[in-house]
Amino acid sequence: QVQLVETGGGVVQAGGSLKLTCTASGLLFSSAAVGWFRQTKEGGREYVATLSRALSGGNTNFADFVKGRFTISRDDAKSTVSLQMNNLKSEDTAIYYCAATIGPGAPTFPSQYDHWGQGTQVTVSS
Numbered sequence: 001q002v003q004l005v006e007t008g009g010g011v012v013q014a015g016g017s018l019k020l021t022c023t024a025s026g027l028l029f030s031s032a033a034v035g036w037f038r039q040t041k042e043g044g045r046e047y048v049a050t051l052s053r054a055l056s057g058g059n060t061n062f063a064d065f066v067k068g069r070f071t072i073s074r075d076d077a078k079s080t081v082s083l084q085m086n087n088l089k090s091e092d093t094a095i096y097y098c099a100a101t102i103g104p105g106a107p108t109f110p111s112q113y114d115h116w117g118q119g120t121q122v123t124v125s126s
Contacts, residue, residue, distance in 0.1 A: 069085065
């Protein structure tokens with residue numbers, strides 16, 4: 001059974017930083033594309049950042065609203081994917097989810113992912 005568990009959410013002031021980590025089990029992590037998505041009260045689930053497997057080049061995608069502020073990285077030996085979030089803004093407040101799917105590329109649509117974590121709340125106070 002595949003499990004993804006996110007940690008690292010919390011409350012931070014605007015301009016601050018947080019690091020989210022997702023630990024996977026039950027899948028061949030090195031063969032998976034991974035990503036971070038978020039869901040706010042107002043909207044649907046949107047992609048934040050995605051990262052392809054090393055075999056596919058370790059390519060990344062970042063949503064425009066996080067470029068230059070967030071980075072995504074993976075440690076296949078530990079089956080983890082992390083999202084470093086810097087210069088956080090109040091509009092970054094959301095539930096953040098990690099996702100994984102076996103295959104090439106770094107998909108950016110939620111429907112392209114087979115496995116999801118339970119989500120972790122990030123609240124940025126202004």
